[in-house]
Amino acid sequence: MADQISHWIDGKPRDGQSGRSGPVFDPATGQERARVAFASAEETDAAVAAAASAFADWRNTSLTRRTQIMFRFRGLLEGAADEIAGIISSEHGKTKPDARGEVQRGLETVEFACGIAQHLKGDASSQVSTGIDLMSIREPLGVVGCITPFNFPAMVPLWMTPIAIACGNAVVLKPSEKDPSAANRLAELFATAELPDGVLNVLHGDRVAVERLIEHPDVAALSFVGSTPVARAIAEGGTRHGKRVQALGGAKNHMLVLPDADMDLAADAAVSAGYGSAGERCMAISVVVAVGDAADRLLPKIQERIAKLEIGPATNPAAEMGPLITAEHRDKVVSYIDSGVTEGADLVSDGRGITIPDHESGYFVGPTLFDRVTPDMKIYRDEIFGPVLSVVRAEHFADAVSLVNANPFANGTAIFTNDGGAARQFQREIEVGMVGINVPIPVPLGFYSFGGWKASIFGDHPIYGPEGIHFYSRPKVVISRWPDPIHRGVDLGFPQHGK
Numbered sequence: 001m002a003d004q005i006s007h008w009i010d011g012k013p014r015d016g017q018s019g020r021s022g023p024v025f026d027p028a029t030g031q032e033r034a035r036v037a038f039a040s041a042e043e044t045d046a047a048v049a050a051a052a053s054a055f056a057d058w059r060n061t062s063l064t065r066r067t068q069i070m071f072r073f074r075g076l077l078e079g080a081a082d083e084i085a086g087i088i089s090s091e092h093g094k095t096k097p098d099a100r101g102e103v104q105r106g107l108e109t110v111e112f113a114c115g116i117a118q119h120l121k122g123d124a125s126s127q128v129s130t131g132i133d134l135m136s137i138r139e140p141l142g143v144v145g146c147i148t149p150f151n152f153p154a155m156v157p158l159w160m161t162p163i164a165i166a167c168g169n170a171v172v173l174k175p176s177e178k179d180p181s182a183a184n185r186l187a188e189l190f191a192t193a194e195l196p197d198g199v200l201n202v203l204h205g206d207r208v209a210v211e212r213l214i215e216h217p218d219v220a221a222l223s224f225v226g227s228t229p230v231a232r233a234i235a236e237g238g239t240r241h242g243k244r245v246q247a248l249g250g251a252k253n254h255m256l257v258l259p260d261a262d263m264d265l266a267a268d269a270a271v272s273a274g275y276g277s278a279g280e281r282c283m284a285i286s287v288v289v290a291v292g293d294a295a296d297r298l299l300p301k302i303q304e305r306i307a308k309l310e311i312g313p314a315t316n317p318a319a320e321m322g323p324l325i326t327a328e329h330r331d332k333v334v335s336y337i338d339s340g341v342t343e344g345a346d347l348v349s350d351g352r353g354i355t356i357p358d359h360e361s362g363y364f365v366g367p368t369l370f371d372r373v374t375p376d377m378k379i380y381r382d383e384i385f386g387p388v389l390s391v392v393r394a395e396h397f398a399d400a401v402s403l404v405n406a407n408p409f410a411n412g413t414a415i416f417t418n419d420g421g422a423a424r425q426f427q428r429e430i431e432v433g434m435v436g437i438n439v440p441i442p443v444p445l446g447f448y449s450f451g452g453w454k455a456s457i458f459g460d461h462p463i464y465g466p467e468g469i470h471f472y473s474r475p476k477v478v479i480s481r482w483p484d485p486i487h488r489g490v491d492l493g494f495p496q497h498g499k
């Protein structure tokens, strides 16, 4: 019988009761390696109840104790980083160094959360009116639902949970059902760090659990990262149910290459950001916009690099790119390549039909490169989320900027140039949330915040960093006057400060 992956509720594993479960595959072999429980609405209620009950004490736990737990968790996570990277690779398929990098980026958010006492400091003013003091403090929200995607099964939960918890909230984390095990390991580490039972619960499943979290009256806020249609639905549903929502969606990231760019640097960047993690990154570059004659010099360099890429399972230490997440997703990516050919783009490198020795049933697609892609083509319009890079040729810089700004997605973008003036103009004119200048994947560090614009985000708050503190806490203003010897008597007038 396949291994069963259970929920983690109230500080311990809890077997699924719904009778529903889903397969978890090893994408490199196509073998089912486990089955994960799918929560029912009733099991979701039980997880929320555990969190709500833990919240009552956790919100009153001192900042110093919360800090100590976060520091302990940080140490444990660092110690378990290789093990967690192994779990990620076995269920997601990404290479071990890539998985290790993901844990490292998650650690940065934990480190930020270790400074919670500093981040939650409020403001105070003495004597705002005669004998009256004012303070503004931040308090936790309550139970927070965190719903995360398959492509970063450790990092995205770590973007949310340390900050939500450090702010004093209790969490129900619903990770992707495609690679659920890393989340359970994080919960175990939090428990070892002495986080009280029920403050972090991991609830596995599909839309049934998510829909219950959206409508549950005891869930105060929802953090979501995933595809744009689901992000939009969560933002609309959560808001309708009176919740605070941050929902990060999909992407179609463009990289401009100007004719004066260092073409070797640009080719390295396009290949790294286009094919890293098999293109299954929200910050992957999926469109290279080559300005003027840049394409003719850039394309041969990209092709040269593609030819040398080692594709294979994470168990092969030389592998640079692994498989896609499921057979279904591989078929979808292949159908996009088919449509690019049908719609008339030039297929320069074809990743279809690749086979890896001893891994013939793995979900591999090789690096694929299209030239002369136009904005009306499906491969340009849709987020493919696979190793498919499109080159669009633009005559002038202004055409390239207009193309990026016309795209509904606006997660990340980059420009490669040696012209400081052009880079600055790009930085100012581009309508995208995260911008790289000679940097292909501009992912902010844990002490800044992460988030795109337009259809790449719904809700007012980017994720983690200072925005995470603001999202997971709400301000309270306290105005106080203590009895003094001068009693002023009844005054029905509106208070006039300064008196």
Ligand code: NAD
Pocket (backbone or CB within 6 Å): 147, 148, 149, 150, 151, 152, 156, 174, 175, 176, 177, 205, 206, 207, 210, 211, 225, 226, 227, 228, 230, 231, 248, 249, 250, 251, 281, 282, 383, 385, 411, 452, 456
């Ligand atoms: P997804 O939207 O399919 O799933 C994300 C989460 O939502 C999962 O936990 C899933 O179980 C749940 N879910 C799926 N369908 C649902 C539905 N109909 N109703 C309620 N819940 C549902 O996304 P994915 O395929 O896991 O992840 C890839 C997507 O995530 C890509 O679009 C990628 O760009 C995006 N992503 C964005 C960011 C970002 O920061 N903007 C980061 C990582 C991934």
